Amino acid sequence: MKCPYCNEEMELGYLQSSHSMFWSDKKHKHMFRPNTKNGEIAIPIDLWGSYVETYLCRKCNVMISPLNK
Numbered sequence: 055m056k057c058p059y060c061n062e063e064m065e066l067g068y069l070q071s072s073h074s075m076f077w078s079d080k081k082h083k084h085m086f087r088p089n090t091k092n093g094e095i096a097i098p099i100d101l102w103g104s105y106v107e108t109y110l111c112r113k114c115n116v117m118i119s120p121l122n123k
């Protein structure tokens with residue numbers, strides 16, 4: 055994948071955690087579970103934790119995580 059900012063090739067790796075992760079349009083302060091009815095997106099989790107393939111551009115300090123992989 056090419057970086058949308060500098061157009062150089064990005065490094066493929068994983069954004070990962072031993073706990074569950076989710077995307078939200080706001081910071082949660084208490085309940086760290088996604089509310090999918092409000093459009094929050096859960097990152098898949100299994101026995102080894104949660105992870106999503108993520109492309110990194112070190113030059114631009116940008117990560118991109120396609121959610122359909």
Ligand SMILES: [Zn+2]
Nearest residue numbers: 057060111114
């Ligand atoms: Zn870049």
